[in-house]
Amino acid sequence: MAVGERDPVTGKPTTGHEWNGIKELDNRVPRAVIFFLVATTLFSTVYWVLMPSWPLGVTYTKGLLGIDQRQTVEKVVQEAAAQRAAWTDEIARLGFAEITERPELMRIVRESGRTLFGDNCAACHGTDAKGNPGFPSLADDAWLWGGDPEIVAETLRIGINSTHPETRFAQMPAFGRDGILDRAAISSIVSFIRNNAEGIDDLGPLDAKGIEEGTQLFADNCAACHGAEGRGDPAMGVPDLMDDSWVTGSDRTTLIRIISQGRQGHMPHWENRLTETDRKILALYVTEIAKRQAETAR
Template sequence: MAVGERDPVTGKHTTGHEWNGIKELDNRVPRAVFFFLLATILFSIVYWVLMPAWPLGVTYTKGLLGIDQRQTVEKAVEEAAAQRAAWTDEIVRLDFAEITKRPELMRIVRESGSTLFGDNCAVCHGTDAKGSPGFPSLADDSWLWGGNPEIVAETLRIGINSTHPETRFAQMPAFGRDGILDRPAISSIVSFIRNNAEGIDDLGPLDMKGVEEGAQLFAENCAACHGAEGRGDPAMGAPDLMDNSWVISSDRASLSRTIWQGRQGQMPHWEERLAEIDRKILAIYVTEIAGRKMEAAQ
């Protein structure tokens, strides 16, 4: 089909293209399109003149406005640091008790603490701070080393069984593996613990020596760390065995395994990873979590 043919309906020239019997008209490009293209070209030229644009080897054209994104970011960081200093200085200067009495500081602690906890602690203790097997819950009032902010801040600083020279150290002996107790004795101790601990409704079968002998064995082998009543000792990081908060589990198999092979948990020290103010905020944040959870449970 020859170019220049006219459409019999409109009388306009066609381009010579045809699709399924439909012929394409040779219409002019709308002026609005030319205007848009011209506007974008002019904008590009103006942008090249005013803004940093063209690379020149190891440098680039600076533009008439002299805008430098690096300087802009640095200025924004400086302004943010100045705004942050208004409250960081207060948190660093005040002790824990004074901070908790200041609503404006506690609002910052909750906001910053939530982020710090999610970035550094949630991977082990869970996003809800309720822990998981082997990682203690921080959302109750059962603390291995004590639950006031000062103690928690110190634990964050030096860790537990970590590489820090001042680390807190705690280890449970392997009573079975090391030949201190045989399996029947361990079974009796487990029966004693499960029979007296809170929140265990399904006791299951008691072993041959029973709860009474388990109490005697507990007093001889476990009370030195966990206390005569099994309520733990924060000075040694020994957990309370009579509450309803368990680092591992309260079932018979888990308790027997723990006594047989021992335990030695580990928490890294954060002195070199988090600034003092961040550790201070985290300490207040996690202890407040526990307080709110306890109030909600009552």
Template sequence: MALEERDPVTGRMTTGHEWNGIKELDTPVPKVVIFFLSLASLIAVIYWVLLPAWPLGTTYTKGILGVDQRATVKQRLEDAQAERSAWMQQIEQGDAESIRADPNLMRIVRESGRTLFGDNCAVCHGIEGTGGKGYPSLTDEAWLWGGDAESIAETLRVGINAAHDETRASQMLAFGKDELLTRSEIGDLVSYVRSLGKPGVDDRSSAEEIARGEEAFIENCASCHGDSAEGDIEQGAPNLTDNEWIYGGDRRTLHTTIYSGRQGQMPSWQGRLSDAERQILTLYILSLQEK
């Protein structure tokens, strides 16, 4: 064993250990380290006494302050549920106009409605409600069954061509497939329907084709879409003059629509969503038009 000696440079004693000519100094732990270790230990003991700390089989030391995080979380959940129940009741029992005039309730509607819409409606209508081919946009004013709060709420309740006993029902005939119109007549009808939109939208059709198409329209389509082709919300028949198309307004798509017919579907949300949730969705859909 090497003998202790004093290091001539630092003046500290060595431990007597030497490795390849390097001698280990007997350097004490800095007092600041001892201080903070002692302080940390003291704080730990205080926490053990005040707060829940040590497991004891099936239980644990409770601490003299009686703090229980599980009880705290439970209480917060109960408080949140009570708060939710209060505004849910307000929304369920309130009329649409009074709710829309209340900024606080509408903030809740937008927050909760976005989640409800995303979970239940966005798969068809898109996350922003702008629709897509075969699915109507909910952000414009082109409504099949009406765009006021009462009409939207009823559509959500009973659905369209759904299994609900009171469902809204609408189906367009397959004029070509069922041989109600010839291919030539369908072509004339397409020309007429396209002429109803923006001026100059159809530069391939002659005046004679459009005239024949108008006659075919009056005989076969006006009973649903109206003599002016502006639609009928009582039957869910769309307006053909507003250039808002569910399936498309080009010649090929219109020909397919008239030839094969259309029958859109939307599920009934009664039973799947509560009255309050459907009210929130109704108000949220109305708010999409405000953006």
């Protein structure tokens, strides 16, 4: 195809290029395209002059406006800290009972507590605070060490079986592994517990002799910690065995394993990880969850 040939339909000259019978017209670049190219070039030039842009080894061009994003971020952070201080100081100053009586502070507790709980507690206790196998639910009223906000805040501070010098300490002996009780005796104790505990629908095989023997064995070996009725003791972090809240499960196999092998739970201390105010917010947050759950269950 000769250069200078014109398209018979449009009458416009062609470029001399042809692909599969399609000839390319020699059209001019649209003015709109040229306009945007010129506009973006001018914008880039003005931006380079006014704003920080060109790297110069260990530094960069500062721009005529002198804008520094580091300073901007620091200013925003300072403003946010100043706004936060308005309510963190109040929460730090007031007691737990006084905070719960202030709706505006409790609204902040719920908002901040949800974030603190998700970042620090949900991995073990679950996003809904209802616990995971081996980790207690915080959404009921079955507290190992007591459910008052002051007690919860102290547990957060020092942990349970943690490395903190003031940590709360609790351990269940391994009755089977250490030879204190044989398998039959442990099985009888399990029958006693499962026969008397709340919330166990499928009791499985239970016999009157096993329950009777388990009653005496429980009194001789377990009542010192769990109480004569198995209701536990928050002063020692001993769980209630007669409610429907179970840390590891209430099936026969699990209970036999726990009594045989013992158990020592662990919760890290948060004194060096969270501020006192953050721990206070968390304590109020989780105890309110438990309170709401209890009210719903009624």
